Amino acid sequence: MSDKKKEIDLEEIIAKYRPVVGFRVKKSLGAANPDWEDVANEIMLNVVEKIKKGEFRGESSIGTFIYTITSRRIVDYIRQKSKVLRHAPEPKPLPSPHEQIEDKERAELIAGAIKKLKPKYRETLYLYYYRDLSRKEVAQKLGISLRRVSERVNYSQKLLRKLIKK
Amino acid sequence: MIKCKFEDLIDDYLLNRLSETNRENFEEHYFNCTHCYEKMVEREELISVIKNKGYTIFQDEYLAEETKRVPWFESVRSYFTPRQWAFAAVSAALFLIVIFGVIPTLNRTSPQFYINNEDVVRGESITLISPLIDIKSVPSQFKWKSLGKNVEYNIYIYNEKLIWTGTTKENVITLPEEVRKLMTSDQKYSWKVKAFSPEGFLIAISSRVQFKIIPTK
Structure with missing residues (x-):
């Protein structure tokens, strides 16, 4: 795969999957949770990084690849959150x-x-x-x-x- | 028109009604299927509007349900879909036809009863009073419990075979002298009584009771 082709793919991938990842994260975290956007952005950065590093080898579809990263990050987030929540409750955010x-x-x-x-x-x-x-x-x-x-x-x-x- | 077999899972996913495995499978699927993803986003929007604004949107339905409060026949009716009700009704009809229509014809010849002289109509028995078991002298009278008025009794006395028979409308009969003379001690005798209705039907029969004459010495 040439570098050029990779770049074009990446843009497409971000455009296509940012909403899907966002949807999935929002579903797990709840739409009222302001973190969902940050978590979704983080996941997309992570996806881009992994693709750049060549970790996506086309063994599965790109959709499944991103799904796996998303699921893992959500599990991590929930685990972290449940630890934090025991100590301090989060203040409620204001939506834009x-x-x-x-x-x-x-x-x-x-x-x-x-x-x-x-x-x-x-x-x-x-x-x-x-x-x-x-x-x-x-x-x-x-x-x-x-x-x-x-x-x-x-x-x-x-x-x-x-x-x-x- | 359904384009993808996963489309059916969209509602259950959004309403959190999928098992964990199915949920994960479906999530992986919509990361790969733009069609399902788009349908799901659209449906999610609809559901969230309904959940948030349902009270204002569905005021009519809400009021209708509140005032209706489902009468009992309605709740019975809604237990099945109309098709299931139709099926239940047909099954019940078939059942009744079999029970009342078919089975009786299979066994149409009802049993016939012919009454002969040995058949008991009322099925009672007669209690014999005396003589019973051992007696000291040859009995002059035979006594049994009465079955009421208008009953005719036949009395049978046996040695090894019938030695005497008599008829009376009372519950006691006196043995004629010549028969008494025939009876000797140390012999086994037995007797029984049959009762007949005025029409001549046998209505009761006693058991056959033995007695023995043991004279005192």
Whole structure:
């Protein structure tokens, strides 16, 4: 592999995987935890470093390679944190105001779109996500099959996508 | 339209309903599958909006559920899906058809009863009072417990074979003198009584009781 090719790949890799790693870290740490961005950045630096050192030999896919590094770092973080937490509680962080407003607007948009859905779709979303019932419970409550529950949710998502794009 | 078989796991992953192995497998998968990753991000956004704003979004559903409070028949009905209910109903119908329709025809000839003179209609027994076991002289009277009014009794006295038989409507019978003369001591005798209804059906029968005449010396 030439050096030039490596560089191009790296940029692509960062662009593609930074959000994926971020998602994974946020899922484990919780979105309210301000550390998730730092941890995600750290992981990406680590990935770049390892690739530069030639540690990625293509034995597995690049996705799996980054997944492994991410999982390990998350485990380390949680271990560290549980040690620290025993001594001092972390003060609550303030999220950046700009991001907040943007997220809020988008959330309003989605909420408005959900309200426009037909009752049968709204009902399914309500039971499945808001009431946190299992798929089976939702199916029983609505008198439909398990498959139908997933279909309704997926179709709702499709409708929402259209409503939001308008 | 499902493009990737892992797509089905997105909800369970986001709602933390996967086992650890499945979770890890799915995580590794979305590091490799842009399609699933994008679907998952979209779904996560939807779920977080619903979780955060659900109360305002679903006011109708929420109120409807609160006021409904699921009547009992509704909870029974929702126990199965309509298809399962249909299946249960068909099974129950088949079961009833087999029990009440098919099985009786398999055994249609009901048993017939013919009453002859040896059959007991009421199935009672008669308690004999005397003579029983050992007696001192040849008995003049035979006595048994009455079965009520309008019953006719046949009395049978045996040596080795039947030696005398008599009929009465009372619960006692006197042995004729010539029969008494026939009976000797140190011989084994036995007797029994049959009771008949006015219509002539045998309604009760005693057991056959032995007695022996042992004269005092």
